[in-house]
Amino acid sequence: MNDLTLIRKNLFRKKLRAILLTLSILIAFLIFGVLGSFNRVLNAGVELAAADRLITMNNTGFTQSLPYAYWGRVQGVEGVRNASHMSWFGGYYQEPTQVVQAFAVDPETFLAAYPEFLIPDDQRQAFIDQRNCLLIGETLARQYDWSVGDRVPLLSNIWQKTDGTSSWDFEVCAIYAPSMEEMSTAAAYMQYDYYNEALSFNQDRVGMIVLNTVDPAVNDRVANEIDAMFENSPAQTDTSTEAAFSQAFINQIGNIGLILIYVVGAAFGIILLIVGTSLILAISERTKEIAVMKTLGFPAPRIFRMVLIESVMLSLVGGLAGIGLAALLLKGLATALAGTLPGLAVTGGIFGIALAMMIGFGIITGIAPALNAHRVRIVEALGKQ
């Protein structure tokens, strides 16, 4: 027997209370684990954003396009190393429910702008050379069991061709892999020229311009210069860093970070009160036992430490169970949401934060009962019997 034996036996002396308290803490950390993972994945775009990458879009919103000619003018701005463009295709495969995130791009400049796409050299070249080539991500390839050489018709729910149809025929000629875990590989990319020449309307327009600067230090100047250049034109622009663009895009869904703080904060606040009060009561019930331990010679600081460890242990039991459950839940969801939210999991970072929170939670809820135990006066406590 040692101090831990005593702590463990005290922790589970009233099983129902211990189970209910553990469940309360479990729920708090389950919420934290799940929301924290969603928050991380949703913000992955911000974290993955390259420091030297800027996005120029129509200043009325990213659903409005820009004239194709802007691309050429942006390339000429001093400090721009590379400029490309992307247009939302609004694609689906066979059924409108089988959404394919597809973009029409200028292959060469696009691949230069996004070096994080890992593509075999021969496939990279095929994407640049072959007009009907479709570059797809590994997740998308797995989803529809596509491989290089497959002929794939993609339909658009926005655009129409001059022949009256909305279907473009492609051949999968390149598959890209992610260079980072959080990077999505659920999208498809096609040559802009192949897409544009068939359009019955909105021809020679692009969704947004993606550009790389020579140095992140010139980002502000370049952005201001581009926006000033188109200030008096029918399509005014708004140029921002890729990180700011991604953040603004996520904020359209909602401020997940703030939701996380509010929801987890509220859950923790309530559970803190419940657990804290219960522990104070539990220690109060053991006043006489604490007095006996002090009589036997257990010093007050040791009893303080034992009560605090008991509280931290309770928090760890509930917290680890909650995070474990969150990990299991996310494992199930990760497969279903691999396309839209890649890398959904309780990462080491989230686990680390959760572990620190468990210890902090245990200390906060345990400090008052530990102080009460520390202050127990033997004569008074034993005199109550």
Add this chain to the structure above:
Amino acid sequence: MDTLYELTDLSKRYARGKETITIFEELTMTIPQGDFIAIMGPSGSGKTTLLNMLGGIDRPSSGSVVCEGVRVDRLSEGKLAQWRSQHVGFIFQFYNLMPTLTAAQNVELPLLLTKLSGKQRKERVATALDIVGLADRKGHRPRQLSGGQQQRVAIARAIVADPKVLLCDEPTGDLDRVSADEILETLQLLNKELGKTIVMVTHDPSAAKYAQRELHLDKGRFIEQVQESV
């Protein structure tokens, strides 16, 4: 016999509101090593308060408590806790065992404050339980034991760290006559065979007869009666 305790001009006063209540005033006494004293007296005469001072769980208002040359009343809380663990064994009226622990674990509790190994602690616990005749009940929890058995576990807990003095506060107050006699015989055995100094507070004159001497505390003074022990 060598002197174990020396109490000099011991006073204890409590403040109750604006009133000061004096429990005893300038009490002086010595307790030799190997003594077995029964302290008797009416309720409120300060028997338990005196016992608490001998055990270092209460401090006098004035005067001194010296045990083997150590001014117990002047020790810091931390030092006092350490002194208690090494020198004093306590036996309470209501046993005060930990309900979540087995008899053996209850007895082992004071040994957690020593540097003994797990094996050494186990041996000491077995010996202590053997002395009180409960070796076969070591795995039982307090609620699975009778009152007399629980008190015997408490005695085993009190002696396991081999203290010189046992302080017993009404050790038979919650027991039937047969169990009470068994407990008192055990205390007597510990006094005679193991040389433990025992100070026992009791209301029961027949329990007091097991002691070597009987002290009556009344109005802050001792009236001693030397007696033939049972």
